[in-house]
Amino acid sequence: MKKAVFYFLTFAIILLEFVLFGWAVRVRAPLLSVASLVLGIAVIYIARMYVDEVIEDERTQKIQERTAMTTLQVTWVALLVFSVWMIIEGAGIRAPPEIRRLGIFGFGLLLTDIAMVVVFVLLSFYYRKQYGE
Amino acid sequence: MKNRLKVLRAMHDLTQEHLANDLGVTRQTILAIEKGKYDPSLELAFRISRYFHTTIEETFIYEVPDEIPP
Numbered sequence: 001m002k003k004a005v006f007y008f009l010t011f012a013i014i015l016l017e018f019v020l021f022g023w024a025v026r027v028r029a030p031l032l033s034v035a036s037l038v039l040g041i042a043v044i045y046i047a048r049m050y051v052d053e054v055i056e057d058e059r060t061q062k063i064q065e066r067t068a069m070t071t072l073q074v075t076w077v078a079l080l081v082f083s084v085w086m087i088i089e090g091a092g093i094r095a096p097p098e099i100r101r102l103g104i105f106g107f108g109l110l111l112t113d114i115a116m117v118v119v120f121v122l123l124s125f126y127y128r129k130q131y132g133e
Numbered sequence: 134m135k136n137r138l139k140v141l142r143a144m145h146d147l148t149q150e151h152l153a154n155d156l157g158v159t160r161q162t163i164l165a166i167e168k169g170k171y172d173p174s175l176e177l178a179f180r181i182s183r184y185f186h187t188t189i190e191e192t193f194i195y196e197v198p199d200e201i202p203p
Contacts, residue, residue, distance in 0.1 A: 057158040058174050
């Protein structure tokens with residue numbers, strides 16, 4: 001498969017996913033949306049294996065590594081800031097119920113942030129072992 | 134790090150696309166190495182040198198930065 005065909009296929013799948021998502025929301029069928037997402041990712045992954053040309057090498061991997069790390073750092077900080085802000089807002093004794101719910105949501109965000117750190121630390125231990133520590 | 138990749142490629146009358154395909158990398162990587170924007174890994178550097186039947190030292194020129202003592 002040519003590189004251009006793969007990119008076109010990926011674009012078409014993403015477009016189809018949006019259409020299916022919209023339709024799933026309208027008919028209230030979350031399973032349909034989730035199933036189509038998983039199927040779409042699987043199709044892209046399989047199609048990628050059949051590309052004749054090189055689409056990934058050490059330079060693209062390095063770019064992806066750096067991009068991923070920066071994205072992670074920015075997400076950590078953003079989640080932390082938002083979650084702390086929401087928790088403090090929602091913790092007020094006289095806060096209306098909507099704002100209190102915001103506080104609970106903030107706790108959820110904080111837990112997600114902590115979970116990300118835990119996964120990061122565990123994976124870094126794994127890769128340290130793999131690279132000879 | 135400087136390199137003679139562009140010269141070697143011209144000497145062998147190769148396009149970036151051709152060289153990239155033979156080395157199993159993207160054309161953009163060859164372009165980035167030639168421009169000095171990307172330093173290849175040791176493995177790729179060896180592969181490039183062997184491809185042109187030269188040594189790493191003949192293909193890549195390492196310049197010690199000012200702040201690092203030789």
